Amino acid sequence: MTLHLRIRHQRPSFALDVALQLPASGVSALIGPSGCGKTSLLRCIAGLERGQGQVRLGEQVWQDDATGQWLPTHRRALGYVFQEASLFAHLNVQGNLHFGLQRTPVARRKVALDKVVDLLGIGHLLQRPCATLSGGERQRVAIARALATSPQLLLMDEPLSALDAARKAEVLPYLEALPRELAIPILYVSHAQEEVLRLAQHIVQLAHGQVVRQGDAATLFNQLDQGFAASNATAVLQGQLLAHHAQDHLSALGFAGGQLLLPTTPALASRPLGSAVRLTIAARDVSLSLQPLAHTSLLNSLPATITGLREDGPGQVLAALAVGESQLLAHISQRSARQLALAPGQAVFAHIKGVALVR
Ligand SMILES: Nc1ncnc2c1ncn2[C@@H]1O[C@H](COP(=O)(O)OP(=O)(O)OP(=O)(O)O)[C@@H](O)[C@H]1O
Structure with missing residues (x-):
């Protein structure tokens, strides 16, 4: 299965123009300098912004302007994790997870909530008000909430960048386990070389809204121009x-x-x-x-x-x-x-x- 993307999106001073076929398994890292269009691409995939073109995950067509197809975000089987975990402050951890679950039609529920809770190590936090969680715990709950919707694609936009080194080290092993345990492909935006080295099997490098290189992580990293500080x-x-x-x-x-x-x-x-x-x-x-x-x-x-x-x-x-x-x-x-x-x-x-x- 592949994630098929053909997206053009014109802003007054920026143009995103991307054609990509990504393996719909493992972690694909999206790298590139600030302002190159990483977040814009995720938002177009999610249907939060409307570019022109096609977004297809395997047989599921989320957008195809040639045939006039367009699915709104809530009908796309995807999870989105942002830099800052945006949990519902009035709900405890369990309430946040159930919110994700309830958004998902029963027929589409494939990921067991217990398994997600286990995988992210948050069983002991379920009754805690979200305001009392540490940064690392909040982010683990945000990831669990995204997974509770049984996504077929997980979009992560610098999910660790707001955390200090210790919290990053706490969350990274959980991220590493996700593709292996849940078989959900992840598109992962990051500036942090060590995260990409550790997590990604596939790398896409963007510059000025376009793909400059993409390929297997080991091959791409071992080239002279890696896309990170030389x-x-x-x-x-x-x-x-x-x-x-x-x-x-x-x-x-x-x-x-x-x-x-x-x-x-x-x-x-x-x-x-x-x-x-x-x-x-x-x-x-x-x-x-x-x-x-x-x-x-x-x-x-x-x-x-x-x-x-x-x-x-x-x-x-x-x-x-x-x-x-x-x-x-x-x-x-x-x-x-x-x-x-x-x-x-x-x-x-x-x-x-x-x-x-x-x-
Ligand atoms: N809502 C918007 N309206 C107009 N221009 C925007 C908007 N959002 C982003 N841009 C511009 O589009 C370009 C791409 O932005 P985008 O956020 O996708 O980059 P990025 O690669 O994710 O950057 P960063 O690594 O800094 O998060 C930038 O030039 C940005 O200024």
């Missing part, structure tokens, strides 16, 4: 947990390009061997040499080929590397690039100082 350039690797070396307190992870050793954190220790993992490697944690390093304390050094180089701020260069079938990025000084005479096609060794397990 100084934070980070590559994503999909891998597999291969072994725990108990004596060294290290775990081996395989990916299409080689193996990496990581400290066996509690999160890694709890995973069964063979389970899928998502790793990130920040470009600033990768250095390069032309020869293998002898007598080094580095655990992870891999043969690689340079595929691209780009200036990246004063005196800095971002290098794209092929490591087997995978891609990495390295942030190095211009001076080093010059001294090593780095060029596309050149064989190098990539030395990796830090690997983070994000999933």
Whole structure:
């Protein structure tokens, strides 16, 4: 099933012009600079604003101007979660959830409320007045209320950006579980690289109301221009947990390009061997040499080929590397690039100082 979008929307000083086919599963992140049209696109999908074109989820046509079809928002099977949770202050948590449920015709109710309450860990909050909830709790209730309507698409517009780091960390694992547990596709607007790295399988990058790039998260992230601040350039690797070396307190992870050793954190220790993992490697944690390093304390050094180089701020260069079938990025000084005479096609060794397990 796909989400099929063909939307044109003209404002006095802004034009949205988007044609997209998105997988109707997992998380698709919508990224791009402020004012590029992310919220406008969500609002057009939701029917809160009327662009021209077509919005179709699988066989369901929500809008088709060629045939004059238009469903108002309340008839579209979607949930919408905003930056600030807008809960009904006069109702307690349970009342807010039931409000969502009652809006949904019985025949369309597919998501069990108990399951939603469990998934978002809000069972102990049901009788609490909304005014007494913390920011993270409010946002979890807002997500649960959206899910209580049994949406077939969940639109989330920077749902964590109003939360501090601790509350973000509290809500993120719940978000991560949603597509897996409920099989509801999510279109997720975010400015935060770490959220997108962790959650998204698919990425759409907008600029000036148009799609500049879209594709699989790992592929898109590992390119030289990621759509986030270059100084934070980070590559994503999909891998597999291969072994725990108990004596060294290290775990081996395989990916299409080689193996990496990581400290066996509690999160890694709890995973069964063979389970899928998502790793990130920040470009600033990768250095390069032309020869293998002898007598080094580095655990992870891999043969690689340079595929691209780009200036990246004063005196800095971002290098794209092929490591087997995978891609990495390295942030190095211009001076080093010059001294090593780095060029596309050149064989190098990539030395990796830090690997983070994000999933
Ligand atoms: N109601 C409106 N009337 C007129 N112009 C609007 C309206 N809402 C948004 N715009 C303009 O449309 C453009 C796209 O806005 P939009 O909110 O979709 O961007 P965004 O990518 O979501 O931005 P941000 O990341 O800052 O939330 C901007 O130039 C904005 O100023």
